[in-house]
Each structure stands twice: as structure tokens, then as C-alpha cells.
Amino acid sequence: MSALWTSEEIAQATGGVASAPFAVSGVAFDSREVTGGDLFVAMKGEATDGHRFVDKAFGQGAAGAIVSQPIAQPHVLVPDSAAALEALGCASRARMQGKVIGVTGSVGKTGTKEALFHALDRAFPGAVHRSVKSYNNHVGVPLSLSRMPRESAFGIFEMGMNHAGELAALTRQVRPHVAIVTAIAPAHIEFFGTEEKIAEAKAEIFEGLEPGGTAVIPYDSPHVATLYAKAEKHAARILTFGFDPQADVRARETVPAAGGGTLVTAALPGVELCLTVGAPGEHWVSNALAVLATVEALGGDLAAAGLALAEMPGLPGRGQRSILPVEGGEALLIDESYNANPLSMAATLKQLGREQADRRIAVLGGMRELGDRSRELHASLVEPLTAGQVDYAVLVGEEMEPLAQALRGAMPFDHVPDAARATDLVRNEIRAGDAILVKGSNGIGLSRLVAALQEAKN
Numbered sequence: 001m002s003a004l005w006t007s008e009e010i011a012q013a014t015g016g017v018a019s020a021p022f023a024v025s026g027v028a029f030d031s032r033e034v035t036g037g038d039l040f041v042a043m044k045g046e047a048t049d050g051h052r053f054v055d056k057a058f059g060q061g062a063a064g065a066i067v068s069q070p071i072a073q074p075h076v077l078v079p080d081s082a083a084a085l086e087a088l089g090c091a092s093r094a095r096m097q098g099k100v101i102g103v104t105g106s107v108g109k110t111g112t113k114e115a116l117f118h119a120l121d122r123a124f125p126g127a128v129h130r131s132v133k134s135y136n137n138h139v140g141v142p143l144s145l146s147r148m149p150r151e152s153a154f155g156i157f158e159m160g161m162n163h164a165g166e167l168a169a170l171t172r173q174v175r176p177h178v179a180i181v182t183a184i185a186p187a188h189i190e191f192f193g194t195e196e197k198i199a200e201a202k203a204e205i206f207e208g209l210e211p212g213g214t215a216v217i218p219y220d221s222p223h224v225a226t227l228y229a230k231a232e233k234h235a236a237r238i239l240t241f242g243f244d245p246q247a248d249v250r251a252r253e254t255v256p257a258a259g260g261g262t263l264v265t266a267a268l269p270g271v272e273l274c275l276t277v278g279a280p281g282e283h284w285v286s287n288a289l290a291v292l293a294t295v296e297a298l299g300g301d302l303a304a305a306g307l308a309l310a311e312m313p314g315l316p317g318r319g320q321r322s323i324l325p326v327e328g329g330e331a332l333l334i335d336e337s338y339n340a341n342p343l344s345m346a347a348t349l350k351q352l353g354r355e356q357a358d359r360r361i362a363v364l365g366g367m368r369e370l371g372d373r374s375r376e377l378h379a380s381l382v383e384p385l386t387a388g389q390v391d392y393a394v395l396v397g398e399e400m401e402p403l404a405q406a407l408r409g410a411m412p413f414d415h416v417p418d419a420a421r422a423t424d425l426v427r428n429e430i431r432a433g434d435a436i437l438v439k440g441s442n443g444i445g446l447s448r449l450v451a452a453l454q455e456a457k458n
Contacts, residue, residue: 349387
């Protein structure tokens with residue numbers, strides 16, 4: 001396999017000047033993530049300047065750098081490193097001859113991206129590239145593009161936003177052949193005011209579709225008409241997915257499977273597929289339907305996709321399940337600590353209610369960026385908690401005060417200020433037969449609680 005980039009190609013793509021010939025096998029803008037053979041992009045940010053870490057990057061094996069000021073090591077000198085990274089990403093997209101998929105949505109975009117990667121990689125092993133982690137913003141998307149091997153058969157890119165216009169810029173860099181919107185929920189509603197405005201902003205992903213491209217949209221969403229109207233302007237084909245009988249790709253029948261997954265009979269245009277979705281919950285069935293719709297649009301191997309969905313591993317922070325040995329037996333830990341909004345809270349609490357457990361515990365952190373609706377939306381979690389048959393709740397953070405007030409007298413709970421206090425509480429409370437759901441916005445820090453519980457088992 002050829003080098004990811006040569007210094008000549010980098011200079012040509014960015015309009016920069018190379019100090020010496022070099023070749024790289026990867027790209028990074030965080031010096032802590034640099035490994036042997038990487039290109040280090042030294043960017044100036046609000047908090048720090050990447051040029052301060054050039055020596056560290058080369059000490060960790062960097063083969064070259066993009067810089068906006070001369071350095072002693074091999075480099076390409078450009079006026080603006082951030083603009084150069086974007087240009088490099090666009091050059092990567094231009095040289096790639098395979099198919100590209102863009103994924104966005106208020107919830108489910110990372111899980112859908114990962115599931116789609118496994119579905120395509122099952123049929124084309126080693127030929128599928130995707131964004132890592134949640135690199136989905138104005139820096140993460142060009143980084144993910146620039147890392148794409150030129151020989152890739154497929155590229156899958158997650159795109160996020162919290163303001164109107166951001167997705168329009170990102171999707172024009174990605175230029176997808178298939179663009180997916182997973183779901184619409186009041187995430188970031190602080191910046192939009194209404195869910196309808198969020199739907200309009202998410203629909204910007206269709207603006208970057210390649211000629212002949214396909215839009216994949218959730219039929220069950222109350223905002224399907226908004227998404228469909230936007231897709232019609234840019235897509236040659238629109239595929240809807242969901243549980244409704246009118247959806248193009250729909251779940252005709254679902255049955256709980258052993259281990260918490262779901263047996264699904266899925267109807268697609270002209271074909272019916274029986275598969276197991278290994279990850280538990282209706283929200284994962286919905287993600288799986290979006291994956292099948294995308295594989296259908298690409299003309300891919302649906303059978304291989306079905307096998308991959310059955311084997312899909314849990315993702316840290318997004319549904320990963322761990323068995324914790326405790327006195328007298330075991331407890332189940334469900335890690336949903338990466339993010340939260342009212343829709344994803346309701347979905348995961350509903351699944352918690354289906355778990356076979358002696359006791360169900362929900363550790364819920366505050367939901368961020370809800371603006372004026374924060375108190376209302378936090379208080380509204382009473383119903384999902386009740387539907388999830390939660391026996392005991394731990395509420396974390398000041399945002400949870402409205403829910404604490406609403407829960408008084410309804411169920412046993414504790415309200416604590418931070419993740420550290422929650423960790424101590426849960427450690428003392430956990431016992432054999434428990435199923436423990438941990439979910440909250442990433443800024444609450446509940447991933448530390450999950451790590452502490454997992455470390456204790458080792």
C-alpha cells in the first residue's frame with residue numbers, strides 16, 4: 001500500500017512549501033495522539049498553539065508537519081494550518097474513487113457510523129474508512145477525511161453541529177453519495193429554539209450530496225416532512241426507514257433475543273431480511289434499519305450487513321455492557337455516559353425496563369444545551385423513569401434539580417452535585433442482581449464513574 005501522503009502532495013493540496021521530501025502514514029493534530037510515521041498539523045487555537053508541541057510530536061515519531069512558522073524538522077509551511085488541514089481533507093476526498101457516506105442526527109450518529117462500518121467491512125475487509133471517536137466538527141471532519149487511504153472502497157463520516165450553517169459547510173467537504181439523518185431530538189435546542197429549526201439544520205447534510213445521491217431519513221420522526229422536502233431538492237433517491245408500515249425500510253416484526261438484542265424481520269424494496277440486532281433497544285433497531293437502507297442504496301451485501309449487526313460490539317459510552325462481580329453474584333452495568341438528550345434518555349430507560357434484573361438503578365446526569373426548556377425537559381423524565389421500572393435513581397448535577405423535585409414521593413432517589421459523589425454512592429449501593437444504567441451529557445463526567453466501577457471488578 002502506498003504512503004498516505006507525500007510532502008509533494010501535501011504542498012500541492014495546501015498551497016504550502018515543503019522543506020524536504022518526506023512521506024507519512026497518518027495525520028494528527030493532537031501531539032498526544034501522534035504515532036510513528038504521522039503528519040502533525042500544528043494549529044493555533046484559542047487556548048494553545050500546536051507549534052509548542054512540535055518537538056514532542058517528532059519525539060513520538062512524526063515524519064513531518066504542517067506549520068505556519070518555520071521549524072527545524074521536515075515540514076510544509078503554510079499561512080494557516082487549520083485552512084491547510086481542510087484543504088488536505090478536500091484533496092483526500094477528491095482523489096478517493098469509492099463511495100462516501102455522511103451521517104448526522106441528534107442521536108445515534110456515532111453508533112450508526114460504527115454499525116455501518118462493520119456492515120461494509122464484513123463484505124470489504126480492510127477497504128472501509130471511517131471517522132474515529134466523535135471527530136465530527138469543523139476540525140474533526142477534515143482530519144478524518146485527510147486520514148482516508150486513497151484506495152478506500154468506502155468512507156464513512158460523522159458530521160455534527162450546534163448552529164445553523166455548520167453542516168452545510170461540512171457536507172460540502174465530505175460530498176457524500178449517501179447522506180443519513182438518524183433522528184431529530186432537542187439536542188442543542190438552546191441554540192435553535194425549536195426542534196423544527198434543528199431538523200432544518202440537520203437537513204443541510206443533503207446539500208453536499210453527489211449527483212445521483214441518496215438521502216436516508218427517519219420516517220417515524222415528526223419532522224420527516226421537513227427532512228423530505230430538503231432531500232427532494234438535492235437527492236436523486238430518498239429512502240425512509242423506521243417502524244411505520246409506510247417506511248421504505250421497515251421492521252415488520254421484532255422479538256426480544258437472548259442477551260438483550262432483537263430479532264428483526266426487515267422489509268426492504270424488493271427483499272425481506274431476517275436478522276439479529278445484537279445491541280439492545282428499539283433505538284438500535286432504528287439504527288440498524290438506517291444501516292440496511294444505506295447498504296441497499298450502495299448496492300451492497302445485505303446478508304453480510306445482517307451478520308455484522310448481530311456481532312456489533314457495544315461502544316464505550318454508547319451502550320457498552322459490562323458484568324460486575326459483586327458480593328453474592330453479579331451486576332450488569334450499561335454505559336451510556338457519553339451523551340444525553342430527552343429522546344435518548346427515554347430510549348435507554350425503556351430498554352432498562354426490559355432487562356431481567358432484581359433491581360434497576362438509573363444514574364442520570366444533567367442534559368446540557370437545552371436552554372430555556374431545560375427545567376421542563378429534565379422534569380419530563382419522570383415518565384420514562386416510571387416506564388423503565390426504575391427502582392432507584394441517582395441524579396447528578398444541578399440541572400437535575402427539576403427532576404428531583406418532580407420525583408419526590410414517586411420513587412427512591414438521591415440527588416448529588418457531581419460524578420465523584422455519585423461514584424461513592426453507587427459503589428456502596430450496588431448489589432447482586434442489579435442492572436445499572438449510567439447516562440448523561442459528557443460534561444457531567446459520568447464516564448469516570450463507569451471507569452471506577454469497571455476498575456473495581458479487575
